[in-house]
Amino acid sequence: MKQLLNTLFxxxxxxxxxxxGENVVANRDKEQVGRFPLHTLQNIVVFSYAGAxxxxxxxxxxxxxxxxxxxxxxxxxxxxxxxxAGNVLLRRTQYRAADDPAQCCRVxxxxxxxxxxxxxxxxxxxxxxxxxRVDGERLSxxxxxxxxxxxxxxxxxxxxNLRGLEGVGASAYFGVFDQMILGDKETFFFRQRSRRPPxxxxxxxxxxxxxxLAHDCASALESAGLDSYVGFLHRDRPGRxxxxxxxxxxxxxxxxxxxxLTLINTRVVKAGDFQQMESGxxxxxxxxxxxxxxxxxxxxxxxxxxxxxxxxxSWGMIPYIQALLLARYLRGDLDGxxxxxxx
Numbered sequence: 641m642k643q644l645l646n647t648l649f650x651x652x653x654x655x656x657x658x659x660x661g662e663n664v665v666a667n668r669d670k671e672q673v674g675r676f677p678l679h680t681l682q683n684i685v686v687f688s689y690a691g692a693x694x695x696x697x698x699x700x701x702x703x704x705x706x707x708x709x710x711x712x713x714x715x716x717x718x719x720x721x722x723x724x725a726g727n728v729l730l731r732r733t734q735y736r737a738a739d740d741p742a743q744c745c746r747v748x749x750x751x752x753x754x755x756x757x758x759x760x761x762x763x764x765x766x767x768x769x770x771x772x773r774v775d776g777e778r779l780s781x782x783x784x785x786x787x788x789x790x791x792x793x794x795x796x797x798x799x800x801n802l803r804g805l806e807g808v809g810a811s812a813y814f815g816v817f818d819q820m821i822l823g824d825k826e827t828f829f830f831r832q833r834s835r836r837p838p839x840x841x842x843x844x845x846x847x848x849x850x851x852x853l854a855h856d857c858a859s860a861l862e863s864a865g866l867d868s869y870v871g872f873l874h875r876d877r878p879g880r881x882x883x884x885x886x887x888x889x890x891x892x893x894x895x896x897x898x899x900x901l902t903l904i905n906t907r908v909v910k911a912g913d914f915q916q917m918e919s920g921x922x923x924x925x926x927x928x929x930x931x932x933x934x935x936x937x938x939x940x941x942x943x944x945x946x947x948x949x950x951x952x953x954s955w956g957m958i959p960y961i962q963a964l965l966l967a968r969y970l971r972g973d974l975d976g977x978x979x980x981x982x983x
Contacts, residue, residue: 648685649687659693659699663676678699683964716862731867735867751889752806753979754980756809759813802873842900842904849895858881870883891959891962899935947982
């Protein structure tokens with residue numbers, strides 16, 4: 641259990657929430673283990689199948705406190721909110737902002753800045769940790785190139801220009817991605833990004849990791865009361881969670897890419913975890929997916945200090961915190977959306 645940004649996060653799978661007067665009570669095996677005043681909360685996010693009492697759900701709706709339920713792995717299930725200050729007004733604000741090119745550019749600029757900043761830091765971490773095993777000059781040159789793009793991103797006022805800068809940065813970053821792969825180069829190599837379908841084991845893992853991250857971001861946005869299908873950077877498309885794709889941009893290098901590199905470089909994944917189809921696509925085997933999912937869940941349990949909040953929390957909470965910060969910005973509580981800058 642952790643309280644951040646006036647939001648109570650219930651991360652233990654066996655906690656049942658109930659109402660006692662003006663307090664939320666956390667119960668485990670019918671014994672009270674936590675107590676939180678309702679008036680201090682704006683949202684409650686529950687990662688537990690145990691659930692909450694109807695009385696608490698009614699109290700949250702009456703007091704306009706968002707109550708979201710997710711599976712222990714982070715899949716969004718449902719949300720309870722009040723009639724006036726719930727997701728209706730927030731989503732109306734989101735839709736208006738999404739139709740405003742200036743607002744779109746303002747949010748997109750922060751997210752792309754976060755993505756390029758984290759990509760650069762990933763390169764710098766490889767240079768620091770494995771300086772004798774990589775082409776340090778090449779990595780340094782790309783790091784400096786991305787650093788120059790950060791300045792341009794800060795000054796960009798056109799969404800299409802931002803997308804162009806993001807494309808240049810992504811191309812430079814993936815141009816040295818193979819340099820950061822240190823184990824079993826015969827199996828694990830990276831020539832270029834291939835998506836549909838992935839054509840090598842590294843792309844297969846990247847695609848799988850991005851799918852997991854996009855799912856977590858969509859759950860986080862829905863939990864915060866936002867519409868995950870209406871984005872600022874990615875254009876609307878039926879069936880595509882565009883805002884989740886927006887939010888995950890800044891998290892790709894530090895949550896998805898670094899996990900893929902770690903699994904390869906520590907030899908957790910092996911050639912036998914992949915199979916090549918007749919079409920040329922390379923897919924993870926069932927055993928490979930299980931191993932990857934286990935590592936993904938372990939990664940989400942690791943802790944770090946959030947660079948904006950200064951609070952210690954798990955990696956798995958990062959999408960939820962960023963979704964809450966985005967909601968606060970759209971409501972006017974923050975002057976700008978603070979992207980997640982990995983350090």
